[in-house]
Amino acid sequence: MELLDLSPGLVVVDGTVGAGGHARAIARAIRPGGHLIGLDRDSEILACARAALAEAAEDAPEQVRVSLHHVPFSRVQDALHAEGQAACDRLLLDIGVSSLQLDSAVRGFSFMADGPLDMRMDPTGPVDAASWLAEVDEVELARVLFEYGDERYSRRIARAVVEQRKRTAIVRTGQLVDLIYRAMPGHARSGRIHPATRSFQAIRMAVNDELGELQRALEAAVSCVRPGGRICVISFHSAEDRIVKWFLREHCEVVTKKPIVASDEEVRQNPRSRSAKLRCGIVKEIAA
Ligand SMILES: C[S@@+](CC[C@H](N)C(=O)[O-])C[C@H]1O[C@@H](n2cnc3c(N)ncnc32)[C@H](O)[C@@H]1O
Known part of the structure; x- marks a missing residue:
């Protein structure tokens, strides 16, 4: 003020x-x-x-x-x-x-509660996180995770997303959290912050440009x-x-x-x- x-x-x-x-x-x-x-x-x-x-x-x-x-x-x-x-x-x-947005599971911003993988700040916007993840190129996804999330395991996570989506669509926050957790090496899974923190932030920043x-x-x-x-x-x-x-x-x-x-x-x-x-x-x- x-x-x-x-x-x-x-x-x-x-x-x-x-x-x-x-x-x-x-x-x-x-x-x-x-x-x-x-x-x-x-x-x-x-x-x-x-x-x-x-x-x-x-x-x-x-x-x-x-x-x-x-x-x-x-x-x-x-x-x-x-x-x-x-x-x-x-x-x-x-x-x-x-x-208010972060704490609402249905908006899909939070890795703490399972919900639809949405993350649109404008709920009327055209592309939600699930559709973005379904289409994004592996190299571009790794770049986003690295540049917006400072995620050092960006390539491993991007690879895991691409492998997973060949089998089933990633449409819930819980699915994405599990996938990120499994893609990380064991020693990186129990840090000070939740292993999905960086990737969630990065994907949100990309989805909302x-x-x-x-x-x-x-x-x-x-x-x-x-x-x-x-x-x-x-x-x-x-x-x-x-x-x-x-x-x-x-x-x-x-x-x-x-x-x-x-x-x-x-x-x-x-x-x-x-x-x-x-x-x-x-x-x-x-x-x-
Ligand atoms: C940190 S909160 C602001 C809180 C607010 N200053 C208060 O005192 O309650 C950020 C808000 O900005 C909105 N927002 C983020 N990016 C925006 C954009 N590009 N255009 C308009 N609103 C945006 C979000 O929807 C969210 O409601």
Whole structure:
């Protein structure tokens, strides 16, 4: 909230409105006269955000305009256009999956509970993880597991997937967990993290084209955040953080020379914050 540097009347895009935690705090800080535009590619989550924000606005609904859109954040310009705003003053992205998505077995993000192998952040999206795994080339799968998941047994796992799918379709998270476990050498099966953690993260990032989304959103941000406005991004993966870091260096005055990370106390309270990195930049004025 400090880095966003909010004041009454600002137009703020929360590109990942999720359950509305950040959005509620933003809505309070920009009233009176502000406009909060919340985006999420998950329509189910957007319903939660709507309820949370309605509750937050109860005491003073006329003081802040809140609009929610079911669009990916790479289409931030479409949302601004639909709202009659030429640009915004602040853009916040808190990328990745939400706890609500991770904890719901039917969404297929979790290796902890058996469910359909879905992993689409937008449940209306065209390709789920099961269809992606059924089609993906072995070399490409190994690359995805290695680059997005830092999985050192990427080739063995990719081979196992290709062998398995010749026999039966891989359509449940439980099937994929077993397959990954069996593909790993014995000593790698009992590490500090669950053996399927890295592969699940990598497949989710590929199915949802997460790096492409981030890249396109930042490119769009150059023309839709006003000069002097701020961009804040929280990422959870080193490849994402690298994209953000280079983008801010090129287009912004960087406010966070080093990324802000969660304190030990915060990680104790919320273990999922352990890999979060927050960076912020002020969009450069265009030279005359
Ligand atoms: C970590 S959660 C955000 C939580 C939120 N900041 C809060 O305070 O409750 C990430 C959210 O971003 C959404 N999301 C991820 N990638 C997206 C994208 N490309 N476009 C729009 N929403 C996206 C997910 O559906 C999820 O709801």
